[in-house]
Amino acid sequence: MSHGIPRGSGVQPATAEDRQKELQKIKDYKGLVESVHLRIQERQYTIDTLDLTTKLLRWNPEFYTIWNHRRLIMRHILSAGSGEDGQGFKTSHDASVNIISDELSFLLPLMRKYPKCYWIWNYRLWLLEQSTHYLPAVAGRQLWQQELALASKMLSLDSRNFHGWGYRRTVVNALESPELQSDGSASTLTEQEFDYTTKMINTNLSNFSAWHTRSKLIPKVLTKKQADKVARRKFLDEELELIQRALWAGSEDQSLWFYHQNLMSTFDPKYAADSMAPDLSGEERLEYVTQEIGRIQEMLDGAEDCKWIYQSLISLSILYKCLSGKWPVGQSVIGHWVDELAKLDPLRANRWADLRRDLGAP
Amino acid sequence: MSLVSGPGRGGSGGSVPDELKLVVDRHVKYIQSLDTRQDELEYWLTEHLRLNGVYWGLTALHLLGHPEALPRDATIDFVLSCQHENGGFGAAPGHDAHMLYTVSAVQILATVDAVEELDRKGKAGGEKVGEYIASLQDPMTGSFAGDEWGEIDTRFLFGAFNALSLLHLLSLVDVPKAVAHVQGCGNFDGGYGVSPGAESHAGQIYTCVGALAIAGRLDLVDRDRLGGWLSERQLPNGGLNGRPEKLEDVCYSWWVLTSLAMIDRIHWIDGEKLTQFILQCQDLDKGGIADRPGDMVDVFHTVFGIAGLSLLGFPGLQAVDPIYCMPKAITSRIFGR
Ligand SMILES: [Zn+2]
Numbered sequence: 005m006s007h008g009i010p011r012g013s014g015v016q017p018a019t020a021e022d023r024q025k026e027l028q029k030i031k032d033y034k035g036l037v038e039s040v041h042l043r044i045q046e047r048q049y050t051i052d053t054l055d056l057t058t059k060l061l062r063w064n065p066e067f068y069t070i071w072n073h074r075r076l077i078m079r080h081i082l083s084a085g086s087g088e089d090g091q092g093f094k095t096s097h098d099a100s101v102n103i104i105s106d107e108l109s110f111l112l113p114l115m116r117k118y119p120k121c122y123w124i125w126n127y128r129l130w131l132l133e134q135s136t137h138y139l140p141a142v143a144g145r146q147l148w149q150q151e152l153a154l155a156s157k158m159l160s161l162d163s164r165n166f167h168g169w170g171y172r173r174t175v176v177n178a179l180e181s182p183e184l185q186s187d188g189s190a191s192t193l194t195e196q197e198f199d200y201t202t203k204m205i206n207t208n209l210s211n212f213s214a215w216h217t218r219s220k221l222i223p224k225v226l227t228k229k230q231a232d233k234v235a236r237r238k239f240l241d242e243e244l245e246l247i248q249r250a251l252w253a254g255s256e257d258q259s260l261w262f263y264h265q266n267l268m269s270t271f272d273p274k275y276a277a278d279s280m281a282p283d284l285s286g287e288e289r290l291e292y293v294t295q296e297i298g299r300i301q302e303m304l305d306g307a308e309d310c311k312w313i314y315q316s317l318i319s320l321s322i323l324y325k326c327l328s329g330k331w332p333v334g335q336s337v338i339g340h341w342v343d344e345l346a347k348l349d350p351l352r353a354n355r356w357a358d359l360r361r362d363l364g365a366p
Numbered sequence: 367m368s369l370v371s372g373p374g375r376g377g378s379g380g381s382v383p384d385e386l387k388l389v390v391d392r393h394v395k396y397i398q399s400l401d402t403r404q405d406e407l408e409y410w411l412t413e414h415l416r417l418n419g420v421y422w423g424l425t426a427l428h429l430l431g432h433p434e435a436l437p438r439d440a441t442i443d444f445v446l447s448c449q450h451e452n453g454g455f456g457a458a459p460g461h462d463a464h465m466l467y468t469v470s471a472v473q474i475l476a477t478v479d480a481v482e483e484l485d486r487k488g489k490a491g492g493e494k495v496g497e498y499i500a501s502l503q504d505p506m507t508g509s510f511a512g513d514e515w516g517e518i519d520t521r522f523l524f525g526a527f528n529a530l531s532l533l534h535l536l537s538l539v540d541v542p543k544a545v546a547h548v549q550g551c552g553n554f555d556g557g558y559g560v561s562p563g564a565e566s567h568a569g570q571i572y573t574c575v576g577a578l579a580i581a582g583r584l585d586l587v588d589r590d591r592l593g594g595w596l597s598e599r600q601l602p603n604g605g606l607n608g609r610p611e612k613l614e615d616v617c618y619s620w621w622v623l624t625s626l627a628m629i630d631r632i633h634w635i636d637g638e639k640l641t642q643f644i645l646q647c648q649d650l651d652k653g654g655i656a657d658r659p660g661d662m663v664d665v666f667h668t669v670f671g672i673a674g675l676s677l678l679g680f681p682g683l684q685a686v687d688p689i690y691c692m693p694k695a696i697t698s699r700i701f702g703r
Pocket of ligand 1: 617
């Protein structure tokens with residue numbers, strides 16, 4: 005698989021000497037692979053073997069079997085440290101911490117060089133899970149805490165890094181787990197993480213990852229606060245303000261409109277049960293929808309070529325009709341919105357044709 | 367017989383004419399040439415993709431109408447040489463067993479109608495292959511790991527459903543629990559992520575919708591909402607991206623397109639423009655398809671480009687099964703429909 009490599013950019017071996025060099029490299033590589041396999045077959049879980057896998061993985065980090073070999077060696081070294089190999093050889097926890105820390109440092113430059121290589125990330129997480137298993141909670145927690153800082157750093161460099169967000173979520177889950185609490189009490193980072201998404205959104209509105217993460221954290225924040233109906237409404241109002249400000253700043257930004265659609269689900273009987281304010285009355289829902297239709301219509305002024313506005317107005321009108329039994333505006337107005345939408349967005353012409361059909365062609 | 371999966375070094379970056387056609391013969395030659403690159407270091411560095419590479423190349427050839435272009439016996443021998451005694455398959459001989467390669471192995475054997483070779487010549491029979499896959503399900507959560515080291519991903523769940531159904535062994539796993547896990551990976555946009563809490567992503571949506579399709583539970587999908595999000599993946603040049611604000615790419619184009627097909631919304635994007643985009647990604651001289659116009663080709667983007675064209679009804683191609691990404695004639699034979 006390759007992405008973004010221009011055609012013809014690879015260097016063809018020009019001379020017989022170049023070809024000879026390449027054949028020698030192949031020989032070296034295959035020799036190294038062979039010797040690692042052999043040592044693992046013979047269960048030589050030693051520092052020497054570990055060093056050979058280091059060399060090989062720096063050459064080719066996609067070679068997942070070698071990461072598995074490295075796990076076998078690590079597990080052997082760490083379990084020897086906890087006296088589990090029955091050889092009476094005990095390493096202190098400090099030594100185990102050092103082994104794991106060295107291993108984490110070995111991975112860093114590889115992650116930087118190959119940010120999309122799944123196997124490196126998997127191995128790193130596996131290693132950290134071992135630390136939870138082999139170290140006391142305080143020491144294990146410290147390692148995981150450093151990972152949270154690492155995730156922040158990666159996301160500050162590339163705020164949409166898929167692995168980065170996923171990694172952050174896993175690290176947070178670990179830090180919240182009972183195994184990593186020194187006093188056994190429950191711990192939650194929900195609010196801290198929610199604030200993190202606000203920070204990321206304020207840096208760059210076009211960050212679908214941050215909006216997504218926010219949608220997942222809100223229910224947890226509210227549950228933790230034991231928020232009642234009033235508190236939930238207040239939270240909802242703040243989210244509506246936030247997305248309004250964002251939409252005024254970037255009305256062509258699809259991330260924002262998807263998040264807006266998500267908030268509007270709060271007023272839709274089909275989705276409301278899972279929303280942040282599940283127990284709004286029908287009247288309250290209708291009030292909100294009316295308010296949103298007004299606000300989005302204001303946006304249209306000067307942005308008549310923004311398809312997202314029409315799309316939102318149409319779906320809000322459908323929701324209004326579902327709640328009240330009548331259209332919020334004349335059907336000819338809705339028909340006009342569908343016309344504009346179809347005109348502005350020819351790629352999805354058939355989608356808008358389906359919409360027109362579902363609306364009963366007003 | 368095995369195929370290299372890396373981009374290689376050659377290829378021509380010449381200008382693309384307005385009137386584009388599918389250079390079928392060149393693509394066939396390109397795929398056949400992938401077995402003859404042992405003197406390139408990259409051939410050895412991409413060994414971890416070898417079995418997938420055979421699946422990608424073989425499927426592309428079948429869809430192009432040249433199923434005989436790879437030797438059948440050598441293909442079967444290579445697949446079986448990657449098997450372990452526990453039933454699982456590695457990427458190549460000497461590589462550890464993993465779900466991803468086990469699925470490719472089953473798909474290849476099914477495509478060349480040689481599943482029974484597992485019982486005749488394999489290190490473990492078909493039943494054992496099914497048991498290996500089933501052993502990777504977590505009985506508590508219903509999710510699937512990639513191998514004994516425990517990484518969880520909806521790709522592996524789909525892979526398990528895919529291979530087990532081809533082997534008629536889906537009853538070995540807890541399907542309702544797996545379906546519940548897929549639901550737990552759902553998001554507000556109607557899409558699905560790699561695990562509960564993860565952001566929607568076209569590749570992951572394909573695996574989750576595909577798994578629900580195999581389980582007969584597409585009723586759980588919010589078709590209009592998901593269809594809307596997927597249709598917004600199409601960019602003005604006709605190509606599709608995998609997430610908002612990302613670049614278009616032939617592989618994502620396939621995952622989005624086939625997900626739309628599974629929920630009966632394929633007409634929600636502009637098929638003609640996508641066809642043109644895929645055709646522009648061809649290397650017209652040397653064959654193969656790239657991620658984007660002008661980039662280096664590889665067999666991965668070649669099969670997904672051709673599968674996309676097939677799903678779009680491009681003339682002269684064999685029909686593709688949107689769930690399995692295999693020739694429809696073959697899945698029809700297997701499932702008797
Ligand atoms: Zn791609």
